[in-house]
Each structure stands twice: as C-alpha cells, then as structure tokens.
Amino acid sequence: MTASVLSRLGTRRAILAGCLIFVALSVSGCSSNAHIRPQVFWDSIFHPSPALVNGIGLTLLISVVAQALGVILGVFAAIAKMAKFFPFRLVANLYVWLFRGTPLLVQLMFFYYGFPTAGIFKWPAVEIGPVFILPEVLAGIVILGINEGAYMAEIVRAGILSVDPGQTEASKSLGMNYGQTMRRIVLPQAARVIIPPLGNEFNNMLKTTSLLTVISVFELYNTTSVAAGRNYATFELFAGAAVWYLAMTTVWGFVQARIERRFARGTGPSQGGGAGPRREGFAARFMSLRAPIEQ
Amino acid sequence: MTIAHDLLGAIGGVPRPETDVVVEARDVNKWFGRLHVLKDVNLQVKRQETVVIIGPSGSGKTTFIRCVNHLEKIQSGRIFVNGHLIGYRETEAGGGFPIIGGLPVVNRLPIVGRRSNGSSGAMKLVEDKEKNIAAQRQEIGMVFQRFNLFPHMTALENIIEAPIQVRGMARDEAETVGRALLERVGLAAKEKVYPNQLSGGQQQRIAIARALAMKPALMLFDEPTSALDPEMIGEVLEVMKELAREGMTMIVVSHEMGFAREVANRVVMMDDGVVVEEGTPDMVFSTPTHERTKTFLSKIL
Numbered sequence: 008m009t010a011s012v013l014s015r016l017g018t019r020r021a022i023l024a025g026c027l028i029f030v031a032l033s034v035s036g037c038s039s040n041a042h043i044r045p046q047v048f049w050d051s052i053f054h055p056s057p058a059l060v061n062g063i064g065l066t067l068l069i070s071v072v073a074q075a076l077g078v079i080l081g082v083f084a085a086i087a088k089m090a091k092f093f094p095f096r097l098v099a100n101l102y103v104w105l106f107r108g109t110p111l112l113v114q115l116m117f118f119y120y121g122f123p124t125a126g127i128f129k130w131p132a133v134e135i136g137p138v139f140i141l142p143e144v145l146a147g148i149v150i151l152g153i154n155e156g157a158y159m160a161e162i163v164r165a166g167i168l169s170v171d172p173g174q175t176e177a178s179k180s181l182g183m184n185y186g187q188t189m190r191r192i193v194l195p196q197a198a199r200v201i202i203p204p205l206g207n208e209f210n211n212m213l214k215t216t217s218l219l220t221v222i223s224v225f226e227l228y229n230t231t232s233v234a235a236g237r238n239y240a241t242f243e244l245f246a247g248a249a250v251w252y253l254a255m256t257t258v259w260g261f262v263q264a265r266i267e268r269r270f271a272r273g274t275g276p277s278q279g280g281g282a283g284p285r286r287e288g289f290a291a292r293f294m295s296l297r298a299p300i301e302q
Numbered sequence: 303m304t305i306a307h308d309l310l311g312a313i314g315g316v317p318r319p320e321t322d323v324v325v326e327a328r329d330v331n332k333w334f335g336r337l338h339v340l341k342d343v344n345l346q347v348k349r350q351e352t353v354v355i356i357g358p359s360g361s362g363k364t365t366f367i368r369c370v371n372h373l374e375k376i377q378s379g380r381i382f383v384n385g386h387l388i389g390y391r392e393t394e395a396g397g398g399f400p401i402i403g404g405l406p407v408v409n410r411l412p413i414v415g416r417r418s419n420g421s422s423g424a425m426k427l428v429e430d431k432e433k434n435i436a437a438q439r440q441e442i443g444m445v446f447q448r449f450n451l452f453p454h455m456t457a458l459e460n461i462i463e464a465p466i467q468v469r470g471m472a473r474d475e476a477e478t479v480g481r482a483l484l485e486r487v488g489l490a491a492k493e494k495v496y497p498n499q500l501s502g503g504q505q506q507r508i509a510i511a512r513a514l515a516m517k518p519a520l521m522l523f524d525e526p527t528s529a530l531d532p533e534m535i536g537e538v539l540e541v542m543k544e545l546a547r548e549g550m551t552m553i554v555v556s557h558e559m560g561f562a563r564e565v566a567n568r569v570v571m572m573d574d575g576v577v578v579e580e581g582t583p584d585m586v587f588s589t590p591t592h593e594r595t596k597t598f599l600s601k602i603l
Contacts, residue, residue: 171450173446173448173450174450174452176373176446176450177444177446177450177451177452177509178452179373179436179439180371180373180439180442180443180444180513181439181440181463181464181468181512181513181516182436182437182439182440182464182468182516183436183464183467183468184432184433184436185432187467187468191463191467192452195454196452196453196454
C-alpha cells in the first residue's frame with residue numbers, strides 16, 4: 008500500500024503530506040491537553056501585548072544596528088589584518104583573537120557590569136531624535152556589534168582574498184589608489200562571497216540577542232520570560248516566541264536571497280559556458296518541491 | 303618630428319630634448335627571492351615609437367614591462383617615464399631605508415643619481431609614496447594578458463571608472479569620451495554589456511579602450527593576444543596597429559611576429575633576464591646576430 012501511495016503522489020509530496028498530518032495531530036493534541044491554554048499562544052501571535060511588540064521591535068533594532076556595526080568593524084579589521092604596516096595587523100589580530108576567543112556572555116557581563124563596578128566606564132542613555140536608547144540597550148548593541156565584527160573580519164578577509172589579484176593590478180594601473188581600489192573594485196566583488204555567510208551571521212544575530220537578557224534588555228526573549236513567570240503559560244508563550252523568531256529569520260531568508268541576486272550582477276553564465284551562481288530564491292531552495300532537472 | 307630634426311639626430315648633432323624619450327630604463331636589476339630575473343636591462347623608448355619585446359617564456363620580458371608601471375619592484379637601476387623616476391625616490395646612501403629587506407644585494411651597482419648635484423656618492427632607492435606612484439600610473443596605460451576587466455561593471459562603466467574616480471571627470475563627459483572609445487574599438491553596441499557576455503577579443507578591446515580613457519602617454523601591452531582564440535587575435539592586433547599609426551608610444555610584449563614585423567619600430571630580444579639583441583624588425587628577424595635569437599626565431603617562425 009505504501010508503495011502505491013508513494014508512486015501515485017511522488018516521494019516529495021508524500022513526505023509533505025506526512026508532515027501536515029503530524030502538525031495536525033500535534034495541534035489537536037495540544038488543544039485537548041488541559042494544561043495548555045491555546046488562546047494564550049494564539050494571542051501572543053495575533054494580539055501580542057504592547058510589551059511583546061516592544062520586545063520584538065527591540066530584538067529587530069538591536070540585531071540590525073549591531074550587525075551593521077559588525078560589518079563596518081569587520082571590513083576595517085579585515086583590511087587591517089592584511090595591511091603592510093605591522094601595528095595594524097597586530098591590533099586587528101588581537102581584536103579578533105580576544106572577541107572570538109571569549110564567550111559573548113562573559114563579554115556582556117564584563118563590559119556592562121564589570122566596567123561600572125570598577126569605576127572605569129558607565130554606559131549612558133542616549134537620545135537620538137525621537138528615539139531614547141537605554142544604557143543596557145546601547146551596551147547590548149555595542150558589545151554585540153564588536154563581537155560580531157571579530158567574526159565578520161574573517162568573512163570579509165576571505166571575500167577580499169577571493170577576488171582575482173589581476174583586478175587590483177588593473178585598478179592600480181589606471182592610477183586608482185588603495186582606497187579607490189578597495190571601495191570600487193575589490194569590495195563590490197568580494198561582497199558576492201561575503202553575503203551568504205553574512206546572511207548566516209545575521210540569522211544568528213537575531214537569535215543571539217536573547218542573551219542580552221542577562222544585562223536586563225527587554226527584548227523578545229526577556230519579555231516572554233517575564234510574562235511566563237507571571238502567568239505560568241511557559242509552554243504557550245515560548246511557543247509564541249519561537250514563532251516570532253522563526254518569522255524574523257524566515258523573512259530574512261527572503262531578503263537575503265534578493266540581495267544575493269543583486270550582487271550576482273555580471274556573473275551569469277559566460278559565453279564560454281561554465282556554471283554561474285544559483286539564482287533560485289529562498290522559497291525554491293527551501294521547499295525544493297520541483298524535481299531536480301535531469302542532467 | 304621634423305625631417306631636419308631627424309637628420310640632425312641621425313648624425314648625432316643635436317641632443318634630443320629630454321621629453322622626446324618616454325621610457326628610459328637604466329641598469330635595471332630584479333630578483334624574485336634568489337632568482338635574478340632582470341640583469342642590467344637598458345632600454346630607451348622614444349615618443350611615438352612602438353617597441354616589441356620578444357623572447358622565450360621566463361626571459362623576463364613581462365616582468366620588465368610590469369616594472370615600468372611599478373607593478374613589480376626593482377632592486378637596482380632606474381626607470382624613468384617622461385623624465386619621472388618610477389616608483390622610487392632617491393636618497394643619499396646611508397640615509398633612508400634599504401628598499402628590500404633580506405636580499406644580499408641592495409643597489410649593488412652604485413649609480414650616480416641624475417639629480418645628485420655634484421656629489422658623486424651612491425644613491426639609494428626608496429619606494430615612493432603610494433599617492434605619487436598612483437599619479438605616475440595615470441600616464442601609463444596597461445593591457446593585460448587576461449584582460450582583467452571589472453566583472454561587476456558594464457563595458458562603458460569599465461571605461462569611465464578611472465576618469466571619474468581618478469581624474470575627477472564629470473559623469474556625462476566621461477560617458478561621451480567612453481562612447482567615443484567604444485566606437486573606436488568597434489564595440490559601440492556593447493556599451494551596456496557585462497564582460498562575461500563578451501568574447502575574449504571583445505574583452506581585450508574594451509580593456510584597451512579602458513586604458514586609453516586615461517589619455518596615457520605610454521601604453522604597455524603584456525602579451526595581449528596570448529589568451530585569445532586564434533580567430534580573435536586579428537581584431538585586437540588591428541586596434542593596436544591603428545594605435546601605433548596614430549602615434550601612441552607603445553611597449554608590446556608579444557609572440558606575434560607578424561605584428562612586430564609590420565608595426566614595430568624596434569624589436570628587442572630578451573633571454574634569461576638580459577637584452578640579447580635589439581634593432582629594426584628587419585635586422586632582428588632577417589639577420590639576427592646573436593645565436594640565442596637565431597634559435598628562438600627558428601623555433602617560432
């Protein structure tokens with residue numbers, strides 16, 4: 008019987024149908040479980056409390072700003088790592104070594120609580136136009152960004168090294184200086200190599216913001232945690248939080264696919280043949296429902 | 303150049319004005335590690351002259367023209383383009399730093415600097431500032447064996463990039479110049495096309511246009527047709543011939559003996575880092591004097 012179902016539906020569809028049945032059973036199991044209040048779960052998604060909305064917004068804001076900071080730091084660190092001038096290399100290597108070699112949690116505690124305790128530095132609140140940024144949020148953004156920069160440095164360096172040295176030579180031979188060569192010729196080409204791992208990093212960043220709970224930032228995780236402590240709907244609320252995280256990373260998946268296509272300019276199949284980059288979008292890659300093309 | 307001037311020059315009467323010599327290489331030495339790739343190379347290229355450098359692979363010809371725009375460092379000697387020392391500043395020996403560390407010989411041949419006012423002390427070469435090197439390179443166009451077009455830019459964008467970024471030219475003006483250059487290399491229709499959609503020959507013609515957009519005083523061609531399919535070599539050589547006829551000063555490293563015979567004012571034969579022989583194409587191809595030239599030509603002609 009299994010064989011006949013498989014042959015009629017096709018393997019992929021059969022598996023998909025199996026998944027749907029599993030989900031349906033899970034949902035019905037949950038709704039018949041007396042310990043679970045499905046309404047709390049649905050509300051956390053369709054009618055989130057203002058605190059939760061705020062938490063989601065904060066998670067997004069911190070992720071985007073920290074990632075941007077990380078990319079900027081990463082570019083400079085990567086260039087410094089490849090500099091002829093020895094002190095630049097030393098500083099960049101030291102930075103990457105320190106921030107990749109210690110846990111983020113330790114960095115957060117050290118800089119947010121350690122520094123003020125030792126009387127070195129106290130994180131201020133910042134007001135940028137209508138936006139008021141609390142000290143812990145500022146600290147979270149900066150520390151996450153610096154930490155991310157250390158990882159981005161290696162990614163950017165790999166991207167720069169992937170660009171044909173002939174490109175730099177051509178650029179130099181036209182009289183362009185180092186800065187122009189990097190900005191106009193090398194980095195745009197390196198971007199194609201940098202963006203897929205960068206997407207990975209941002210996906211991680213969205214989730215890593217949950218660690219900021221230790222410095223009392225009320226982002227998505229912390230808000231959920233506090234609410235759960237109040238009404239004991241731990242199962243429902245964290246299921247809701249998971250859905251929110253999943254929604255953010257999924258949307259990012261689509262955005263990333265778009266950006267990758269944008270940077271693939273001029274790298275389509277060449278006249279001489281040869282494989283260009285994959286141009287499928289996120290959905291196609293994720294679902295892969297269509298059978299692979301026969302070779 | 304006037305006939306009278308030519309005649310006077312021929313009898314060695316009038317010293318040519320300095321600006322008439324575009325490239326002057328004096329006793330250039332280069333090592334890659336312990337490998338001595340250029341050995342006391344001397345070469346002069348006059349304005350509007352086309353010099354073709356031939357020789358077996360590994361003879362140092364490509365390395366030499368890469369030294370002319372300082373894509374490679376030299377360890378001793380001097381290269382001047384339009385009277386400017388390329389890539390280096392001269393300082394009194396003892397001052398400054400040795401230009402390369404670790405090599406046994408730095409400036410083994412003491413050369414009296416041309417601006418050493420009376421003092422006969424040996425001069426040391428110190429690598430120039432990046433800014434100055436970049437400025438010198440603006441005057442020197444280079445065409446590479448593998449084209450090295452910028453793949454993320456269209457044909458026109460490739461051409462206008464340096465005039466806009468380096469010369470500060472307005473975009474409209476640069477585009478006008480760029481389109482004229484595309485026309486000149488016969489690729490006006492390919493303006494919006496990315497390099498990977500062009501054939502090798504077309505890419506190389508765009509690369510020539512890109513170099514010309516900076517209005518260089520000198521063009522260097524590093525085996526411009528070696529990476530091309532045979533049927534595309536002609537179209538690139540045609541552009542180069544045209545350029546030579548228009549009076550561009552060119553140094554061409556090439557294995558295209560037909561091109562050398564037809565276009566070159568002078569052919570330079572290099573072998574093992576040494577200029578073995580130089581003269582008019584007729585002299586070098588028909589009556590080579592050096593044994594090494596004879597064997598090389600017999601293999602490729």
